[in-house]
Amino acid sequence: MKRTIFSLLLAVFTGIVFASCSKNGNDETPVAKPQTYVLVHGAWQAPYVWDAVRTTLVNNGHKVIVVELPGHGADQTPAYQLSLDVYRDKVVEALSKVEGKVILVGHSMGGMVITHVAEKVPAKISKLVYIGAFVPKSGQALVDLSPLDPTSKLGPSLVPSADQLTLDVKREDLTNLFIADGSAASKQLVLDNYRPEPAIPFTTKVNLTSGNFGSVEKVYIKTLQDVVITPGFQDRMIADAGIKTVYSVNTSHSPFLAQPLAVSDLLLKIGK
Template sequence: MRTTILSLLAAAVLSTAGGCNNEEDEPPTVQQTYVLVHGAWQAPYVWDSVKAHLSADGNKVIVVELPGHGSDTTPPHLLSLDVYRDEVIDAISSADSSVILVGHSMGGMVITSVVEKIPAKISKLVYIGAFLPASGEALTDLASSDADSRLGPLLVPSADRLMLDVKRDSLSWLFINDGTDVEKQRVIDHYRAEPAIPFTNKVKVTKENFGSVEKVYIKTMQDVVISPALQDRMIAAAGIQTVESVNTSHSPFLSKPHEVSSLLLKIKK
């Protein structure tokens, strides 16, 4: 009996020791800071699920609310791409180290402007179904070249041309056609007309700043706002080597948040 007990104790000790060695052999989890920038006609809520997934993996996540979106009431005549840029730069200033900067749709214009100003603070740029301008281009330049986009005919400018509305019966079809009824309703419930001036502001980038930061593009393959064809042209023009894709409409963080989160976690390695 004594021999049996001693054998069991020895086996338990060896098992525990082996478990400790396995834990020591596992590589430590690399923690990162992600800064997430929403696009036009949307707000920080779109990142809720992705933020939760990234945070659960031990990462810090900063979600930016662009002026004139969400709960912000800045008058549209005071807004510009530079105002958006400075809001993101201010958010990044709270980070302890360089960040992975992620932009969706119009947010691609914003993150491009940001990295030109503070390249040393950005470890990677990630575009998700986003506009990616060359130097001297505005969002309107890129959008007007997109023959496959279905957005243009559904836009309704305000009388003073300071705001752009989208025909309400087309909102969910444009932005989240592949989403659940719940997510489609969220898009409708949070909808606000979009400030127009930033769409016309041109971006200036240089090889020394914008060109010095690694870039990743995540294509949205069912997108009818920024077509896959335009995405391909922008990727080629920017010389991006790392390209991923999600088989979704324009808002993959709402329709397929786990896929987006997995790609963002993969990108950080």
């Protein structure tokens, strides 16, 4: 008799456990589908700036491609050979190797690049994400946008080369401009990886259409302590581009170095 009662209780308990597991499985929020994030750095920087963000995204089950723009990082393409079209084509090449769509992220000057890419291959992009980035209108180059931000502190720190092919940032201003709120280690990283910026791509205008660039969903992440692209000018570009989804991080111009977890969390949220 005792054996029969024990068997019945075991059967009931087992049934409850399986029912509970099934219920939890149905009620839990579905795991986000793995995304492919393509990350594009800005001017005077290189792929290293995304290292911490990349690690977090990968640890959350996503694929990450970090594009090294020609003339940056270890790439030695001569400055006279560069243009925004060259940058665009490098990103398009990276996208062509991905099955399906990507979330394309651009910082600062990288906003010009991802905009140009979206006009070229809109079908490859699920979302464009601008982080403290330029968002041009059709017919604009970066040199057309920068004068519209008169309170930016970058201009007075720029030093063109004798041949006008590159632009330097005064070394004494570099970390205050790009990562004033960063750790000593992150500031040193910026100094150690600094290279003069190719100038010609700043003059390339983008031509945009509603059917291509206009068809891609856009998100903006504002950088609230930014003195390179000021929050007020970011608001103006957001409004001009009709971007509806806007987040913010309370950082300087380089949030992926100052607060990489905050940036990663937002990108994960955007990817859901």
